[in-house]
Amino acid sequence: MFLIDRDAQIVHAVNAFGQLTSGHVRALFFKGLSDTPADRRLRILTDRKYLARLERPNPGGNKGGRGQFIYQLGPMGWKLCRGDSRYWPYRAVNPHTLSIASAYVAIKSLEEGGRFEVTRYATEPKNWRTIGGVELRPDLYVEVVDHQRQQSYAWWVEVDMGTERKAQIKEKLERYYHAWEHSADSGFETWPLVVFLVPDVERQDELQRLIRQGTEDAQALFEVRLSNEFPPAGLSM
Template structure:
């Protein structure tokens, strides 16, 4: 259906979207993929508990029917997870609608619309972890922990390293509280890379700091490395301790489950 949508039709459909529809499209543009349960927490949390899943299914079904949203072939949790295990992404119609939705927004439109494709399992799980971190930060923002003016995922999260190359963090975020700002480059480690490979990646940030490089908001960000379990955390902490300065100030590491709360705590230090 999306291949037959004229640009005029896309513009008319974009104009008819509700505020919630537009927020869904923008969050999919930001994160690339969201699981059904993540979508519910982001956009249907304000409804009665018994209504959230039903409303989410109805809204997403409508956005799928007009060619703005698609589901990937894989599900999280298998068939028994039902629609909460669906993984959503922008369809080509939704990508083409972004310039109309972004008239007053902050995100950049894609260079061209692409048909959705289902990535490999490892890439998919890693991307869902990045999306989960975003969801947790939004939930903390709702609770008054900070404001979240910026959260970018790759490739929008990438920035020059000051030495002619590019740093490619999994995500970049800017947090604000009581006039204080913290900028973070985030590496979501799933313990699939060797420690020497991770060391090379972190050394690139040390070189960036030495060069006086700046991130997307004109700030030299610190780097948060999230890890899946305590064994990996101990290994990463040892690695950071062996890196040259300013590694001690530049890096923080945390279990993935604690990462969002750690960012909130550091902002108040």
């Protein structure tokens, strides 16, 4: 069945991130409009099996009304994006996946003033890179141009849920540093800044301590920010 351009963009975005909330879809494709047009298109795409939806439990309990719907690929959307491979939907809401999407939506919000433009983004596994013999698996890769300053920014975003142990974080930091040492072979004109997005100040302090334990050169490769403070105003990283 033929899809209008925006519907196809919605389906491909859901494919890229795995899951999106209705709020993500509104922010990315229906900015400045009421909820009605987005809800109508999401309902149509769901009825036509391009999308399937899960309901996020309402934190207020049954008294608070229904929770927000989460959208993922339906059978038709899977076929559109992934061909004839076996349909394998999520069985539950994935908070990490949704947090990655929220980070991207926050970056896209920079475009509202016209000064910034997101020129490229990639999610797993398309953003994975092997550099210097080590594999990097960030959650999100984004390139942004600041038209006013005529400057480009590139980020590898790591959405930290506070569940990885210190040894895992240290290994991840070492991989990025090793890749940076071999950056001449990477093809990057601007080496991406690795931004860890963390849920609270305690976790932010913990990751910053781990970064300071590395070599002085390595420390400049990383930034640790609270999820609700990203991206920073003016991109002054």
